[in-house]
Amino acid sequence: MPTTINGIGTTYFGKKNVESYSSACESCGQVTTLSDYETGYYICILFIPVIPLGRRMILGQCAMCTRHRVMPLKEWETIKEESLSQGIDQLSSNVDDSNKALELLGTYTAFKQYDEAKQLALATGKSHPGNYDVQLALGGWFEEMSMAQEADECFQRCLNIDFDCPSSKRIRCITHLEQQQLTEGEAIALELFAQDPVSQIGPMLMLVTAFESHGQDAQAYKTYQRIVAGVPEIKEDKEFCKPIRKLEKKLGVTESIVPKRGFFGLFG
Ligand SMILES: [Zn+2]
Missing domain, CATH: 1.25.40.10 (Tetratricopeptide repeat domain)
Structure with a gap:
């Protein structure tokens, strides 16, 4: 990473072909905007880039902590060309x-x-x-x-x-929920979750969202209770617990189904 002391050091200058996407940062773990882009790497004096050190490819630069991976642009382009031509060759044969x-x-x-x-x-x-x-x-x-x-x-x-395999059931469940057919969607989500709780949390969370968007908070909370009962370890996930506490507050629930927040709520 570029560093400067009293304006002397190294810096990136310029951005080209910026691609931004939403994902979890490899360093800080937050889900945020990550960016890939080409840039110039320079020695700078008094914060002004003066000596070019070559082009760099920046990968996954985090909007929150700014950390990223970096490689010389030429090397990146070589990897890209090789990977693509290898893939094309394999498919054409x-x-x-x-x-x-x-x-x-x-x-x-x-x-x-x-x-x-x-x-x-x-x-x-x-x-x-x-x-x-x-x-x-x-x-x-x-x-x-x-x-x-x-x-x-x-x-x-x-x-x-194949209308009845688990993946098809998942497709049907999501389609029902997207079309606001909550009863039908819930029936399939519960069936899938009963068979394989860990890998079928997705449809259950979609169900929570669907219930909440229809003002059916009690049903949403019941779904959360089912998720926590089926996959107890999910209670350790901070981000998962936040909306549950919020919903409990709204519903006036006094005994939470998820652990209490850290000291004075600072770590929750
Ligand atoms: Zn980060």
Whole structure:
């Protein structure tokens, strides 16, 4: 990381191709905005960049603590070119291999080659209409890219292939909740959670949000109680406990289902 003492030291100067996204910081752990960008690295005198030390690629710079990873831009570009051409070679030597297609999709996405990634995702979806895992992975990818229609098409194909497997139940649960069909959504969320509490917390939390947005606070709290009963270790998660305490206050609950906050509430 650049440092200066009395204005003399090193600094980054300029930002190019900035990509910002929401994620957890590797250093401070807070979920915040992280940025990747290209910059110049300079020796500076009296805070003015004077001697260039080369271009750098900054990865995952945290908006809260500013920590990040860094590598010379050339090295970054070499890794990018090599990874992409390797992925393309592997897929072209076996164009029907859906795993290779999904791997390349991951590589395109990691290197933010979104146009190529979208084309590949659409083509892969068309070539493997009957492959459940491919459609499920692509549905998730389209969702991440905010391409709701394409995502829904993939998820619908999953339902057509196997309506009753756990992943399809999860798709149906989320669809019900999105369409404000809380009773139907709750039934499936509870069924999934009973089978595998740890990996099916997601639909339960969506259910909490849905209940709260409909003013059904008591139902939301009941869902929290079920989550805590099914996965007791989640009580150690500070961020998970915060909204529960808030809801308990609103409902006038005196005996909390989560541990008390630290000293004077400072650490909660
Ligand atoms: Zn941070």
